[in-house]
Amino acid sequence: MLEQVENKGTQTNSGSKVPSTRRRSERSHQAILKAAAELLEEKGYGSVCIEAIATRAGVGKQTIYRWWSSKAAVIMEAYAAQAAGNFPTPDTGKVEEDLYQILRQLFTILTTTLGSAVAGLVAEAQTDSNVAEAFRDLFLADHREAIRTVLSQGITSGEIRPDLNLELGIDAIYGPIWYRLLVKHAPLDDAFAEELVNLVMEGIQVVAERKMTLNMT
Amino acid sequence: MLEQVENKGTQTNSGSKVPSTRRRSERSHQAILKAAAELLEEKGYGSVCIEAIATRAGVGKQTIYRWWSSKAAVIMEAYAAQAAGNFPTPDTGKVEEDLYQILRQLFTILTTTLGSAVAGLVAEAQTDSNVAEAFRDLFLADHREAIRTVLSQGITSGEIRPDLNLELGIDAIYGPIWYRLLVKHAPLDDAFAEELVNLVMEGIQVVAERKMTLNMT
Amino acid sequence: MLEQVENKGTQTNSGSKVPSTRRRSERSHQAILKAAAELLEEKGYGSVCIEAIATRAGVGKQTIYRWWSSKAAVIMEAYAAQAAGNFPTPDTGKVEEDLYQILRQLFTILTTTLGSAVAGLVAEAQTDSNVAEAFRDLFLADHREAIRTVLSQGITSGEIRPDLNLELGIDAIYGPIWYRLLVKHAPLDDAFAEELVNLVMEGIQVVAERKMTLNMT
Amino acid sequence: MLEQVENKGTQTNSGSKVPSTRRRSERSHQAILKAAAELLEEKGYGSVCIEAIATRAGVGKQTIYRWWSSKAAVIMEAYAAQAAGNFPTPDTGKVEEDLYQILRQLFTILTTTLGSAVAGLVAEAQTDSNVAEAFRDLFLADHREAIRTVLSQGITSGEIRPDLNLELGIDAIYGPIWYRLLVKHAPLDDAFAEELVNLVMEGIQVVAERKMTLNMT
C-alpha cells in the first residue's frame, strides 16, 4: 500500500477489465535494488546517480524510470528491503524503558550507511514533494506508530498524563533525533537516548508540586 | 567573522605580497545577493542555480565563484542580510514565556520563503560538509545561544532543574521544530509553540507526588 | 515476386515438415499498412516510427517485425498498394509524346505525399542496402522499363539513334527528375517535363548541319 | 558567407551593440572536424553520431551543439574543409571537353568516402530542411555555377543553342550523376562521363535536319 506512493504502482490490478500482460522482471528489480544499495554504501547518497545504478545493475535506464519516479524512490525501496519489519514495538511494561529501547533500535540503523541515506532522502524531500510524502509514509509512519502505541499504553496504565497531545509527544521524542541526524552537531549515542527519554518524561522544570506537597504537610 | 566560514574570505589581505589594486565591486556583490534572494522567492531553493544568479545579476559566473564557494554560501549570505540581528533574547523573567517568545519569533521567519531556504540549506548540508559547518555557525549558533541564556537564567532563578544538560534542553526545544520544518508532517504555529514549551517544561509523565498527595488527603 | 525482396517472405511454406496451423491476420496486415500510410501523410517519412505504426494499428510490434524487415519495407508495401499498376506505358506513335506522358504521370504521384515517401526511401537506402535493392526493384524497375520500351520502339521506328545506349537514355530522363525530387532546387511541373523531353531529344548543341544547309542556300 | 547557412553563425558581429566577448576555440573546432572526418571514413555516414564525435574529439557535446545545428552540419563543414576550392572551372575552348573535365573531377571525389558522405547528406536533407538548404548552397551551387559558366561561354561561342534554358541544361548534366550516386544502379566512371556529355550535347533523336537537307538537294 505504501509502495504505491513510491513506485508508480506495482499494478496489483485487481478487478481490472484489461488484465493486460504485464510481467515485471524480478531479476532486474532485484538487480536495481542491489546496485542502488551498493552504490549508496560506496559513494554516499549524493553521488549515486541513476545512470550508475542502471549500469551496475546491467539494466536499461528506462527500466528504472518505468518503475520508480526518482533516485529517491529507488533508494527508499532498497532501504525498505533491508529495514522491513525491523521495528518491533517493545512492551516492557514501563514507558520509559520502551522508549529507550525504541531509540536504541533506531540509532543502530541510523548510525550505519542508512543514516546518510535517510539524511539524503530528507534532503531530496525538500525539493520533491512526492519524495517527502513517500518518506513520511514509508519511514516515519511506522516509527511514529511505535511511539504512539507506547504512549497510549502509558496513558492507560497511568504512567502518562491523559491530556497529552500524542503527536506532540512523538515530535518531542523524534524531533531531537532527526535534528542531530541532519545537523550533526552532536552524536546519536546511548547516553543521548537515555537522557532524552528522561527529559521528555520529567520535563526540565523544578517540580513545583513536590514543593507544594511538602508545604501542605 | 562568520563570513570567513562561508566565503573564501573577504581577503583582508594582511601580509599579502601583492596588495596591489584589487577591490571587490560592491555593486556586483549586492546585485548577486539580490538576484539570489529573488530567485529563491520565485523558484524555490532547489531550482536556483548559479548560472541563473549570474545572469540575473548581470555578473560573470566567475565573480560569484571568486567570492563564494557554492550556491549555499551565496544564499546564506543573502539570508543573513535579511535576518541579521533579528534574534534578540527576550527576558520576561519567566523561562516559559521567554521560550515561547523565541519560538514565535523563529516561526515568523521560518514560515516565509526563508523557511524553504533554510530547509534547502539543511538539504545541501547533507552533501557538503562546508555548508553544514557554515550553517551550524551562522544559523544555529545564535538561536541555540538564545535558549542557552534563557535556560541558564532559569537555573539561577530556580525555575529549571540545576542538573539539566543544557545542550540536551536546547535540542529538546529545537529538535521538534526542525523536524516539522523538514518533514512537514505538521505546521509551525502558535499552538505548537505553546504546547511544545509546556511539554518540555513539565514532561509527559503523571507526577507521582501529586497523586500521592491527593490520595493522602 | 518483388514482395520477397522487401518482406521476409509470406512463407508459402511449400515442403515444410511442420505445416501446422499458422495463419497471418489479414486484419492486422491491412491495419498496419493503413496506419503507416496515415502517419506518413501526417508526420512525414522521417517522423514515422515502428512503435507509432504499431500503436496506431492496434498491433504488437512483433507483428510488424514478423512480416517486414524495416520501416522502409512497410512503407514500400503501403505505397505499392496505392501505386500498383498505375504506370501504363503509353504508345502514341511518337517517342516525344510518349515520354512526355510518362513524365506527367510520374509527376502526378511524386508531387503528393508519395513524393516525400519516395524521397525518404531513397534516404534510407543510403544506409540500408536491402532497402536500396528493394527500392530499385519495386519502384525503379517498372519506370525504367516503360522508358526502355518507348525508346526501343523509337529506334525501330527510326526516330531514335540506333546506337543509343538505352540505359544512359533512361538515366538522362529520370536523373534530372530524381535530382529535383531529392534536392528540391526546382519544381516538377509540366514545363519541366516538356523542356526536359525536348532537351534529351534534341541535345543542347547548335546543329551544325542546319547551319551548313542554310549557308549553302 | 555560406558558413552562416550551416553554422549557427560565426558571429561576424559587425555593427552589433553588444560586441560581447566570444572566442571560439580553434583547437576544439579542428578536433571536431577531424574526428568527424575520421569517423565518417571508419563507420560510414549513418553510423556517425554526435556523441562519438565529441568523445573522439575530446570535447563536450555542448561544444558541438553550440556551433552546429546537426551532425549533417558538422560533416558538411568537415567535407568543405577537404573539398574547398577544388572545383576550378576548366576552359579548353570546347564545351564538350570542359563538361567532360568537370565530370571527371567530380567523379574523383564522389567515388571516395565523400561520395557516401554526400549521399548521407542528401538523405538527411529529406528530413531536415536546414540541411537541404545548406547542402544546396554549399555543395551544389559551386558545381552548378561551373557548368553555367561553361554553357554560357558555349552560347557566346556559338556552340550551344542560344535559347537553351541554362538551369535545365545543368539539371540534364548533374541529374543523371546524382541519380546514380544515390540509387547505385550503375557506376560513376569515365565511360559514363563521356557518354553523358555526348548525349546531352547531341540528343537522342535521329537528326531530322540532316535528312531534310539531303531531301532538299
Next chain:
DNA sequence: CAATAAACGAGACGGTACGTCCCGTCTTCAG
C-alpha cells in the same frame, strides 16, 4: 470436435543516442 501450436496484443527488456542543463574552470576583451 477437441487439441494444439501459430500468430496475436501488449508491452517490458537491454541498449544507444538524443538534445538539454548545469557544473566549476578557463580565456578574452572592454573599461
Next chain:
DNA sequence: CTGAAGACGGGACGTACCGTCTCGTTTATTG
C-alpha cells in the same frame, strides 16, 4: 588588471525508439 561575458570539458538528466523477448489469448486447422 578587474570583471562581464561566455566558451570550454564534463557528467547526468529524462526521452524516444530500436529490435528482442516473454506473456497470456485467440483461432483455424488437423488428427
